[in-house]
Amino acid sequence: MKRVLALLFVSTTALFAQPAVPGSWTIAGDVQGYPVNETCTFTQDKDKITGSCKGSDGKTYDTTVKVDDKKVVFVHGGEYEGQALTLTYTGTYNDKGELSGDIDVQPLNYAGTFTAKKTEAK
Template structure:
């Protein structure tokens, strides 16, 4: 019984470490749909702890953070800044996007390149 209790404690302690091991480093294919206007882009994200940065073909500045499976991003382009609130799910990022200058919302998905 003592061995079982010890194994349970070790597994419980390791679970948060496994949850934190998700990474978004690398290339991602983005798809946005805002009020029926669809757009695609390719971005490369770099994760340093909880901090996210990156570059895209369309957006000149990418900043954000990841906490567990929750991701927030600001994608800044020449005409607008998009705020993304999403979750990391099976090598996909799924959530919502807000075009800050116009108050328009839509869907956001990103799929990690293989």
């Protein structure tokens, strides 16, 4: 009986566990009518997650990541018409293991939305 309960606990925990952030993600979104398309790669060293995001313009930006339960916040720089930007993505996991949420672009005070899907390893 103990063995059955332990097995049930492990399988239930795995079923409700959030996906791991480290890995490659494809980001699609929109900010004030401007499409956002990025590929981000995150790595984890102990409790610190870092990485980089590459935009459709081919530029790569160092990215910091914070995870709090199902909430994920990642931040990186950017540029628009020569002006330096900070993009903050705040998302939560859905039942498919994808992220979705809001994008905040400063100092322009623009807002948008995004979805992120983990890229399958090939």
